[in-house]
Amino acid sequence: MRSPDGRRAPDLADTEAGLLARAQAGDVAAFERLSSAYADRLFMLLLRLLGDRAEAEDVAQEVMLRAWQGITRFRGQSSYFTWLYRIAVNEANRALEKRARRPAGVAIGADELQLPAPAYLDPSRQAESSELRRALGRALADLPPPLRTALVLRDIEGLSTQEAAEIAGVGEAAFKSRLHQARLRVRAAMGDEALASSGG
Amino acid sequence: MRVPGRTDDHEWSQQHLSHYVEGDLRPRARRRLDRHARDCADCGRGIRAMRALVYAAHGLGGLAGVRAPDTIFDRIRSAGAG
Numbered sequence: 001m002r003s004p005d006g007r008r009a010p011d012l013a014d015t016e017a018g019l020l021a022r023a024q025a026g027d028v029a030a031f032e033r034l035s036s037a038y039a040d041r042l043f044m045l046l047l048r049l050l051g052d053r054a055e056a057e058d059v060a061q062e063v064m065l066r067a068w069q070g071i072t073r074f075r076g077q078s079s080y081f082t083w084l085y086r087i088a089v090n091e092a093n094r095a096l097e098k099r100a101r102r103p104a105g106v107a108i109g110a111d112e113l114q115l116p117a118p119a120y121l122d123p124s125r126q127a128e129s130s131e132l133r134r135a136l137g138r139a140l141a142d143l144p145p146p147l148r149t150a151l152v153l154r155d156i157e158g159l160s161t162q163e164a165a166e167i168a169g170v171g172e173a174a175f176k177s178r179l180h181q182a183r184l185r186v187r188a189a190m191g192d193e194a195l196a197s198s199g200g
Numbered sequence: 201m202r203v204p205g206r207t208d209d210h211e212w213s214q215q216h217l218s219h220y221v222e223g224d225l226r227p228r229a230r231r232r233l234d235r236h237a238r239d240c241a242d243c244g245r246g247i248r249a250m251r252a253l254v255y256a257a258h259g260l261g262g263l264a265g266v267r268a269p270d271t272i273f274d275r276i277r278s279a280g281a282g
Contacts, residue, residue: 032273039268047266060268061275068276132256155257180218187217187246187253195249195256 016080023071031068038081039064042088048152049092051141059095063088078166085167089149096145132194139189147182154179209236213243217250 016037022030042063046056066087074083140148146168153164154175165175187195213236219225220233237243 028276031276035273039272040266043268043272044266057269057271060272064273065275065279133260136253136256136260151257155254156260158258158261176219176222176224180222180224183218183250183253184215187249190253192245192249195252196245 020071020074020076020080023068024074028068031071034080035064035067035084038084042084045085045088045152045157046092048140048156049089049145049149050095055095055099059088059091063091066091082163082166086169089153089167089169093145093149135190135194136186139186142189143182143185147178147185150175150178151182151186155183210240210243213237213240214246217243217246220247221250221254 016034019030019034023034039060043056043060046059046063047053050056050059063084067084070087074080078086140151143151149168150164153159153167154161157164159167161172161175161179165172168175168178170178209232213233216225216229216233220230225233233243237247
């Protein structure tokens with residue numbers, strides 16, 4: 001079937017709503033297709049929150065299992081993405097709590113939090129950018145989890161305050177308070193000179 | 201009655217640099233910080249640093265080639281999908 005402008009109309013079963021309906025009816029393949037669209041982003045979020053690739057892989061599996069087990073309870077009050085991200089933040093927090101209870105808690109790996117500089121930068125700017133990213137990664141790694149979550153969701157992921165607060169499971173005012181605290185701490189850790197010279 | 205002096209404004213401004221950059225200050229508070237930062241090199245630098253921090257954090261966004269592991273649905277599969 002074609003729409004009036006001549007393009008093929010998407011098959012309803014392939015849209016997010018269609019996949020969701022099928023997943024809620026017990027179709028695991030539909031659930032996997034639906035969730036695959038967000039899998040890379042979700043995994044990246046877990047890497048940023050946990051700072052450990054093996055743990056992020058483990059938690060990502062748990063997030064998908066929890067989402068599958070709870071899919072019939074999803075009522076569409078938020079987007080599917082927001083709902084899935086909320087589960088991811090909860091599971092990451094659970095993993096961090098477990099880590100904190102271990103006698104010799106594994107420190108968050110700052111290296112996991114910083115990423116390669118974009119390829120379009122020239123080599124000298126890439127080196128500068130990499131150093132800034134490393135410093136930012138270290139500062140992020142030192143933040144308490146609720147503050148790190150706020151900064152990751154709002155500043156790194158670029159979500160709106162409303163959506164980020166919903167995912168973090170707090171009201172907007174509380175979320176903003178965490179975000180401002182996180183930025184103040186990161187600023188203090190990095191130093192104004194390093195930040196100002198980054199040219200942002 | 202004590203009149204707020206530079207120290208009060210300075211400490212308050214330092215605590216509200218993120219609110220300022222985020223646009224979370226009411227007009228009166230924004231004017232207060234603007235007025236103070238005009239004469240305070242520390243706070244002027246603080247505003248630039250806070251803006252740079254937010255810019256640098258945005259630069260960390262994106263996936264940078266990171267892919268979710270192929271095992272991401274394994275737990276569902278091994279649980280029998282039921």
